[in-house]
Amino acid sequence: MDKGMIEEQVIDLLADICDDDAVREERDIDLFDAGLLDSLAGIEVLVAIEEAFGVQIAPTEVERGDMNTVNKIIDRIAERL
Amino acid sequence: MGFYTSPSFFIVLAALAIPAAACGVMERGLKAWGMVASAVMLAFLFGSSPAQAAAFALFVCVACTCAYATLASWKSGKKSMVVYRVCLAATIAPLVAYKVGAVFDQNILAFAGISYVTFKAVQVLIEIRDGLITELRPADYLYFLTFFATITSGPIDRSRRFMDDIRRQPTRAEYLDMLSRGMLLLLLGAVFQLVIASVAKYYYVPTRPLATPSIAYGIARQVANAYLYGIYLFFDFAGYSMMAMGASYCFGVRTPRNFRAPFAAVDIKDFWNRWHITLSTWLRDFVFMRFVRWATKRKVFGSRLSCACAAYMVDMALMGAWHGLTADYLAYGVYHGALLAATEAYQKKSSFHRRNRDRIWYRLLSWFITMQLVFFGFALFSGQLHLIVERIING
Numbered sequence: 001m002d003k004g005m006i007e008e009q010v011i012d013l014l015a016d017i018c019d020d021d022a023v024r025e026e027r028d029i030d031l032f033d034a035g036l037l038d039s040l041a042g043i044e045v046l047v048a049i050e051e052a053f054g055v056q057i058a059p060t061e062v063e064r065g066d067m068n069t070v071n072k073i074i075d076r077i078a079e080r081l
Numbered sequence: 082m083g084f085y086t087s088p089s090f091f092i093v094l095a096a097l098a099i100p101a102a103a104c105g106v107m108e109r110g111l112k113a114w115g116m117v118a119s120a121v122m123l124a125f126l127f128g129s130s131p132a133q134a135a136a137f138a139l140f141v142c143v144a145c146t147c148a149y150a151t152l153a154s155w156k157s158g159k160k161s162m163v164v165y166r167v168c169l170a171a172t173i174a175p176l177v178a179y180k181v182g183a184v185f186d187q188n189i190l191a192f193a194g195i196s197y198v199t200f201k202a203v204q205v206l207i208e209i210r211d212g213l214i215t216e217l218r219p220a221d222y223l224y225f226l227t228f229f230a231t232i233t234s235g236p237i238d239r240s241r242r243f244m245d246d247i248r249r250q251p252t253r254a255e256y257l258d259m260l261s262r263g264m265l266l267l268l269l270g271a272v273f274q275l276v277i278a279s280v281a282k283y284y285y286v287p288t289r290p291l292a293t294p295s296i297a298y299g300i301a302r303q304v305a306n307a308y309l310y311g312i313y314l315f316f317d318f319a320g321y322s323m324m325a326m327g328a329s330y331c332f333g334v335r336t337p338r339n340f341r342a343p344f345a346a347v348d349i350k351d352f353w354n355r356w357h358i359t360l361s362t363w364l365r366d367f368v369f370m371r372f373v374r375w376a377t378k379r380k381v382f383g384s385r386l387s388c389a390c391a392a393y394m395v396d397m398a399l400m401g402a403w404h405g406l407t408a409d410y411l412a413y414g415v416y417h418g419a420l421l422a423a424t425e426a427y428q429k430k431s432s433f434h435r436r437n438r439d440r441i442w443y444r445l446l447s448w449f450i451t452m453q454l455v456f457f458g459f460a461l462f463s464g465q466l467h468l469i470v471e472r473i474i475n476g
Contacts, residue, residue, distance in 0.1 A: 043377065060208060
């Protein structure tokens with residue numbers, strides 16, 4: 001799977017979980033600071049990533065700061081695929 | 082010997098910290114000396130009670146066997162969930178036996194610090210399962226489980242963080258910085274625990290009879306008692322936690338902090354980010370998040386909110402049970418679970434909250450209400466409410 005495809009899927013699933021299309025444009029804002037994600041929605045993101053890509057990310061694997069923007073989430077998945 | 086309470090503890094600590102400081106300044110041997118110091122301290126802790134010493138030794142054997150059995154299964158690629166689950170159950174079993182035994186006044190497998198060390202061992206098991214721990218040096222794991230500074234009452238450290246600290250000998254400058262912080266924390270912690278908490282405790286009389294000149298006076302005394310108890314509890318435990326951090330720093334271990342101005346919390350969620358932080362984050366990472374992940378995958382709940390509320394209840398009920406299987410502790414857990422669930426629902430649903438949450442009057446009001454709820458919780462925790470209800474019923 002190339003990075004473009006990952007990007008597209010990640011953005012779709014984030015737009016769905018955050019219920020906000022802002023994630024399509026703002027790829028480097030802190031999703032937690034911006035109020036788009038909270039810790040619960042964060043876990044939904046992990047579950048959605050596992051279902052979509054088969055990549056398991058444990059809750060204690062990453063610090064919040066390592067997965068708090070759209071681009072960081074995409075990078076993290078690309079790393080593991 | 083009472084850790085962080087008996088004068089003899091502080092004398093032994095000073096005697097053990099001086100060689101540690103020498104190791105730190107010479108940039109060698111801090112970890113080895115830390116292990117020796119832990120062995121000496123454990124001898125003092127369990128020396129007078131062979132039963133506790135045996136229960137502790139049994140626990141360490143079980144925890145090590147389970148950790149290495151699970152690790153072997155994961156390394157071999159089999160990743161047997163049966164092995165993992167049996168190991169998890171075996172690691173938790175002594176704590177459960179102890180807590181259930183306590184209900185029937187039986188002393189089963191009890192040793193000082195069992196509640197805290199169990200959490201450390203369980204964290205290691207779960208993270209082996211998650212694939213986050215792929216190697217575990219026996220000496221390092223043993224040191225993690227038996228590190229004297231935090232063994233009796235936390236803070237609950239995490240193994241990967243702890244091992245990063247002990248494997249990297251700090252430079253002289255880094256160590257001296259840690260040592261000075263450590264000594265400051267020890268002193269400040271002593272003031273918190275031995276001075277402020279002692280004063281609060283002096284005025285707090287838990288068994289004060291209800292028979293007072295008037296009902297209003299009686300109620301006022303009970304309210305004052307609840308506040309005094311809360312203040313005592315904070316300064317006692319925060320003081321202890323600071324001293325445990327301070328002692329850790331002397332041995333090159335950056336034990337995480339346990340309290341961050343809890344009485345400045347503006348809501349109950351905020352309170353749990355500030356109160357007994359290493360316990361609440363442990364429960365968040367290993368209970369709350371796992372429960373939410375499990376429920377989300379299976380679509381157990383219709384909405385994110387109901388899932389969150391259920392997860393808060395499970396998380397906090399377990400927190401109460403961990404303190405002890407008594408009506409008071411269980412009620413304390415359920416009470417906080419319900420408060421967190423209600424806070425979550427209110428903050429998600431209320432447009433009034435969204436409109437006003439950044440205004441000063443709203444934050445002040447929210448802080449005031451939070452504090453009343455928190456101190457009411459302490460009255461549950463201390464058994465004060467239980468006593469009052471009992472007296473009312475019995476006349």
